[in-house]
Amino acid sequence: MDNMDPHIRRAVEQQQKAGQQQHATEANEVLLRLYLAKRIDGQLSFYGARATEFNANIGFMVSVGAGIMAISAIISAVGTTANSAELALITAILPALAAFAASLRQLYQWEKQSSLYRDASLGLQETRLLVPDWDQFDPRTAPAIVPSLVRATEEVFMAEINQWGQIALGLDESEQDTLNQALIDLAATDSSIDMPPGAAASASASAPPQETSSELDNFDDGGMG
Amino acid sequence: MSEWLVNVRNLFFFKRMPKPHVASKWKRPSADADYEMEKDWEGFVSPLYWQDDDLSKYPTIKQDLDDLDEHLLPAFWEFNQKAKHFQNRFYLYQWIFMGGALLTTLLGALTTYAYTREVDGGMFANVAGIMTAVVSGITAYFNYVSDQGSPQKRWAKTRRLTEELRTNYYRYLAHLQPYNEADRVQQMRRMVISVRRKEIDNG
Numbered sequence: 001m002d003n004m005d006p007h008i009r010r011a012v013e014q015q016q017k018a019g020q021q022q023h024a025t026e027a028n029e030v031l032l033r034l035y036l037a038k039r040i041d042g043q044l045s046f047y048g049a050r051a052t053e054f055n056a057n058i059g060f061m062v063s064v065g066a067g068i069m070a071i072s073a074i075i076s077a078v079g080t081t082a083n084s085a086e087l088a089l090i091t092a093i094l095p096a097l098a099a100f101a102a103s104l105r106q107l108y109q110w111e112k113q114s115s116l117y118r119d120a121s122l123g124l125q126e127t128r129l130l131v132p133d134w135d136q137f138d139p140r141t142a143p144a145i146v147p148s149l150v151r152a153t154e155e156v157f158m159a160e161i162n163q164w165g166q167i168a169l170g171l172d173e174s175e176q177d178t179l180n181q182a183l184i185d186l187a188a189t190d191s192s193i194d195m196p197p198g199a200a201a202s203a204s205a206s207a208p209p210q211e212t213s214s215e216l217d218n219f220d221d222g223g224m225g
Numbered sequence: 226m227s228e229w230l231v232n233v234r235n236l237f238f239f240k241r242m243p244k245p246h247v248a249s250k251w252k253r254p255s256a257d258a259d260y261e262m263e264k265d266w267e268g269f270v271s272p273l274y275w276q277d278d279d280l281s282k283y284p285t286i287k288q289d290l291d292d293l294d295e296h297l298l299p300a301f302w303e304f305n306q307k308a309k310h311f312q313n314r315f316y317l318y319q320w321i322f323m324g325g326a327l328l329t330t331l332l333g334a335l336t337t338y339a340y341t342r343e344v345d346g347g348m349f350a351n352v353a354g355i356m357t358a359v360v361s362g363i364t365a366y367f368n369y370v371s372d373q374g375s376p377q378k379r380w381a382k383t384r385r386l387t388e389e390l391r392t393n394y395y396r397y398l399a400h401l402q403p404y405n406e407a408d409r410v411q412q413m414r415r416m417v418i419s420v421r422r423k424e425i426d427n428g
Contacts, residue, residue: 006328024283024285027283027285030277030278030280030286031282031286031398031399033277034270034279035395035398035399036400037277037394038268038269038270039268042268043268052376053235053237053240056232056235056236057237058237060236076385078228084340085338085342086338088338089334089338090338093330093331093334096330096331097327098325100323100327101325103323103326104237104238104323107316107323108237108241108318114290146399147401149400150395150396150398150401151401152395154392154395157388157392158392161385161388163382163387164384165381165384166381166386168377168381168384169377169378169381178427196334210340221284
């Protein structure tokens, strides 16, 4: 125990002082392996899978947006020479599709979520360092490592879920405005072809609900995962 | 080619497309093995699926797991299902709003086009105009329903409570405060009641 990490030694002393009910050393070793596998490694795999999925979605939507813009530009150029009602119709529809694609990106917020998961993933990797490599692992330190590891890791999860709540509720007013604006733009596209007033009214009514105040602020700091 | 197909199938509009309905109440699988599998899949400890050790040799761990199964996990399953329900409802409404807005635009453009070109002697323009009004009505209806139900807020709050339970599951197993005293089961039950109380405010 003499060459023990000072942080771990302090934890052992504190626990002994508090006279806590502890698991036996062997049980702590099992708990440690359980926690690493089920809580940390499982969550790291989840973050990795989600980040891959989000990146694929971002790439796809960027391609879709670029494709629509390219087609739009070509049709606009052709439209200047050919006086065609069909081309005018397509020119009116394409921006609506582009706005729809932008709305989807705004709704899912893959970039933000991906960055949040990356951050949480690094946090988990950092807390994992509280556990020495298995070839250097001293089973006697398990009773001190388990509480330190669980405490630090659950703090990472708590921070992650709090930030996630902010994203899920769309608390950033400017971003919510952008989403609403995208939907309004979608409706306004019709003005270029004299859309009937009824349609414009319905499009503005279809804007998503405004979520600009934090409901999560009411929560206390209870442990989160 | 197959990898490309897998990538396409993993895109959000296939993988994350909202379902017409997700139940708000959780139903425990009838077979115990299925329940244990669900527990394992959710990141909890199932002695059946933990092959590295025989957990029955560790009476404290075994007892803790039983306590958690009895008092904490029922609340977890309940909130977890509710969170899924509200999440699906939120995205479903958003898709309806956005799809409705897009459709309204397309129909509006078609109406104008048909009116200008006098397609079918003006009949097509009339039909497209009526369809535009119908789509507008449907999106307005869902907008109102969504405003009343606040699925986004309820999803975020229920998910947070669910994760609070998950964190306490592991804090209890590790005997962290306040679960480091002889009355730790009572402490855990108190915590579950406090989470349930927060959930009542969620509607």
